[in-house]
Amino acid sequence: MGRGKFPGMGGNMNNMMKQMQKMQKQMEEMQASLEEKEVEASAAGGAVTALVNGKKELLNLTIDESLVDPEDIEMLQDSIIAAVNEAMRKAEDMVNSEMKKVTGGLNIPGMF
Numbered sequence: 001m002g003r004g005k006f007p008g009m010g011g012n013m014n015n016m017m018k019q020m021q022k023m024q025k026q027m028e029e030m031q032a033s034l035e036e037k038e039v040e041a042s043a044a045g046g047a048v049t050a051l052v053n054g055k056k057e058l059l060n061l062t063i064d065e066s067l068v069d070p071e072d073i074e075m076l077q078d079s080i081i082a083a084v085n086e087a088m089r090k091a092e093d094m095v096n097s098e099m100k101k102v103t104g105g106l107n108i109p110g111m112f
Contacts, residue, residue, distance in 0.1 A: 043079045049083060056095075
């Protein structure tokens with residue numbers, strides 16, 4: 001068996017390592033770009049809007065004053081939760097989409 005080669009792999013270890021290093025660099029670039037990307041979602045007919053970045057951090061929450069009813073705080077709370085959860089789902093979808101671009105659809109546990 002030749003140095004750096006594995007039986008049945010048809011390539012050498014150096015090529016694989018170079019590809020992994022390239023993928024790692026692309027992942028780092030993608031993570032940096034995701035920190036700057038933002039997604040927005042709303043609930044209650046647009047009365048509650050949540051803004052989340054690619055790191056899944058809540059950046060802003062806007063609540064239309066017409067939704068603030070001291071007699072119905074539960075509706076306000078539900079609307080906030082719905083808007084934030086939808087924004088988080090959108091951020092997760094954005095991250096997954098960017099990951100697929102880098103990894104070619106490979107599911108590599110622990111990469112992100």
